[in-house]
Amino acid sequence: MKHVKHILSALLLLLSLSLAFVACKKDPVDPDPQPAVTAITSIDPATAPVGSTISISGTNFSTDPASNTITIGGVTATVVSASPTKLVIVVPAGAANGPVSVTANGQTAQSAGTFTVAIPGLKPTKEVRGTTFANMTWKKDTIYVLRGQVYIPADYKLTIEPGTIIKGTGPEMDPSGNKYPGALIVERRAQLIAIGTPTQPIVFTSSKAAGQRAYGDWGGVVLIGKSPVNQSRTAAYPNGVRGTVEAYGEPFDNSGTLQYVRIEYAGATQPTTPASRLGGLTLIGVGANTVIDHVQVSYSGSDAFAWFGGTAKLKNLFAYRSFDDDWSADWGYVGNVQFGVSLRDVSTGDPSGSNSFEIDNYQSAETSDVTAVTAINGYTQTAPTFANFSSFAYSTAPTTGLYNAGIYLRRNTAVSIYNSLVYGFPVGIYLEGAAVGSQANITSGTLDLKGVVIANALTPVVGAGSNTPEQATAYFTGAGRSNQIVATSDVATLLLNSNNLTLSSPAFVLQTGSPLLTGAVTGSKLADSFFTPVTYRGAFGTENWVSGWTNVNPQATDYDR
Known part of the structure; x- marks a missing residue:
């Protein structure tokens, strides 16, 4: 009888040590972690005119606006603000109906749906x-x-x-x-x-x-x-x-x-x-x-x-x-x-x-x-x-x-x-x-x-x-x-x-x-103080001062909207 008690005590000790070992063991490390994925979950609104702002929600966006590249129907848009999950952009001139694409952190994602460029009504x-x-x-x-x-x-x-x-x-x-x-x-x-x-x-x-x-x-x-x-x-x-x-x-x-x-x-x-x-x-x-x-x-x-x-x-x-x-x-x-x-x-x-x-x-x-x-x-x-x-x-x-x-x-x-x-x-x-x-x-x-x-x-x-x-x-x-x-x-x-x-x-x-x-x-x-001192001859040095506000194709410009 005394022999059996010794055996039981030994078994209980062994079980306690096993439980302690398991409790102290660290969780295993995942040998193949999954990287963050750039994705587009929604566009709000999905229809808007050129020049308006829209929001793109998703994941893995850069917080630096300049580090995100967004295109609408193949035309690059300007990023107004950026967070990891939201980009605010301006619908660019020349944008066409089509998917929205975001390139951020080395990845490119495309929206499942199509963005539509709204045509504003005629001005009075x-x-x-x-x-x-x-x-x-x-x-x-x-x-x-x-x-x-x-x-x-x-x-x-x-x-x-x-x-x-x-x-x-x-x-x-x-x-x-x-x-x-x-x-x-x-x-x-x-x-x-x-x-x-x-x-x-x-x-x-x-x-x-x-x-x-x-x-x-x-x-x-x-x-x-x-x-x-x-x-x-x-x-x-x-x-x-x-x-x-x-x-x-x-x-x-x-x-x-x-x-x-x-x-x-x-x-x-x-x-x-x-x-x-x-x-x-x-x-x-x-x-x-x-x-x-x-x-x-x-x-x-x-x-x-x-x-x-x-x-x-x-x-x-x-x-x-x-x-x-x-x-x-x-x-x-x-x-x-x-x-x-x-x-x-x-x-x-x-x-x-x-x-x-x-x-x-x-x-x-x-x-x-x-x-x-x-x-x-x-x-x-x-x-x-x-x-x-x-x-x-x-x-x-x-x-x-x-x-x-x-x-x-x-x-x-x-x-x-x-x-x-x-x-x-x-x-x-x-x-x-x-x-x-x-x-x-x-x-x-x-x-x-x-x-x-x-x-x-x-x-x-x-x-x-x-x-x-x-x-x-x-x-x-x-x-x-x-x-x-x-x-x-x-x-x-x-x-x-x-x-x-x-x-x-x-x-x-x-x-x-x-x-x-x-x-x-x-x-x-x-x-005369009116004149800006410059080193160059002609109208241009390195600054393109006609960019953005001029128009060399007014024949094709719709001024009615």
């Missing part, structure tokens, strides 16, 4: 005509239609919200019966506050449907200020605008603000004798306190930008496929302009000869060599300063015909042009008459061309009238001017962007190592 329209004696605000949820000449009179203000569309009608829609095309004209002491954004530019365009728009469908945009001009006080405003010059001397006048604005298909013929046309943007006596930057004028049936006197200062201008001149100045304009690019469609132009720059000093009916206009309203000469401009025409060796010169200077003008590029014009610089022949403007320094590159020109420099070709060439190539002539055979050395002259998708930022990235002149009139 509102006709505007005549003169409105009230402050107004035009909102982006309404399309405004200009019928005839629409005036903002003295002491009133028009404010336009970002993203607003304004359409101009043709002369047949003039309610007065006078055959004036639709135009917006801001008179002296009135103001236009049109502040768009890079993502919501303000657009002035044709009232015609997409696919039917053309050069000169409507009038254009006009600002009038109280800054000096060099015309008689009884002289009528140009191109059918009502009123006379009168006499003002307020160089720091303020006509408002234009930022991130597009003006398309302007330049219709005015019912004047002789026939005339407004430019896309016309500035008459506009003062230096007016803010104008990031403005594109496309398919103008006349000039793109036109200055009639004044002291206005502008930056970041894009003239695209103009019919006549890109940059036209006269009536004693003495303002400053920096960063401008123009791209021509060489199949379209004015039979009289289109130019990129056309700088005058007197009425077009007056002769080339005339005495200076009496300074009734201040300045006697057109003497603006342009810096960092690029003007592009022909890609191959240019021809004569619809085109004249990249820079056409005449009638005793005293312009200064610095650090600029003229490419592909039959004539690079055309110096006519008293502009240089008298030597007075050169001696005084009021006419100053420095850091200018003429490339791919049939004839780089031309002199005419009292200015001989030899004088013109000697002036342009003179020591200390840092001007350059690049033959057609050598244009590849400039290392321009390969899409520089591609009308459908132009690109202007220079290639790495381009000689245009250096060599800019300094000092002289560039010492």
Whole structure:
């Protein structure tokens, strides 16, 4: 019996030790752990228009928005915010109906369902005509239609919200019966506050449907200020605008603000004798306190930008496929302009000869060599300063015909042009008459061309009238001017962007190592605080300032929604 008890005690001890061993043993480690899986569980909402935000729920997303790549129907979207289980994105322009794809943490997932791009309804329209004696605000949820000449009179203000569309009608829609095309004209002491954004530019365009728009469908945009001009006080405003010059001397006048604005298909013929046309943007006596930057004028049936006197200062201008001149100045304009690019469609132009720059000093009916206009309203000469401009025409060796010169200077003008590029014009610089022949403007320094590159020109420099070709060439190539002539055979050395002259998708930022990235002149009139100091020649260095807010295919753009 005692033996049996010993055996039982031994068995109990052994069982206790076994249980203790099992209790102390660690859980086994899984030899093949499963990685986190990127997946999409839902899209909210599953139907939304371009530009709206939607949420994508799922797993294994990156918390860094830039580390997630999301496409809708194959088009990449912008990520607004990110967490491991939720992404908020903006429906991108060009998105098509289709699945949503997310790539995060090295994995790609696709939604089981299809996202649908909603088509917004048509915006309501509102006709505007005549003169409105009230402050107004035009909102982006309404399309405004200009019928005839629409005036903002003295002491009133028009404010336009970002993203607003304004359409101009043709002369047949003039309610007065006078055959004036639709135009917006801001008179002296009135103001236009049109502040768009890079993502919501303000657009002035044709009232015609997409696919039917053309050069000169409507009038254009006009600002009038109280800054000096060099015309008689009884002289009528140009191109059918009502009123006379009168006499003002307020160089720091303020006509408002234009930022991130597009003006398309302007330049219709005015019912004047002789026939005339407004430019896309016309500035008459506009003062230096007016803010104008990031403005594109496309398919103008006349000039793109036109200055009639004044002291206005502008930056970041894009003239695209103009019919006549890109940059036209006269009536004693003495303002400053920096960063401008123009791209021509060489199949379209004015039979009289289109130019990129056309700088005058007197009425077009007056002769080339005339005495200076009496300074009734201040300045006697057109003497603006342009810096960092690029003007592009022909890609191959240019021809004569619809085109004249990249820079056409005449009638005793005293312009200064610095650090600029003229490419592909039959004539690079055309110096006519008293502009240089008298030597007075050169001696005084009021006419100053420095850091200018003429490339791919049939004839780089031309002199005419009292200015001989030899004088013109000697002036342009003179020591200390840092001007350059690049033959057609050598244009590849400039290392321009390969899409520089591609009308459908132009690109202007220079290639790495381009000689245009250096060599800019300094000092002289560039010492004015308005000018941004840069090292490059032409309109572009490494910053693509036309990106996002411009449009080179307005013909296909649906502005009704």
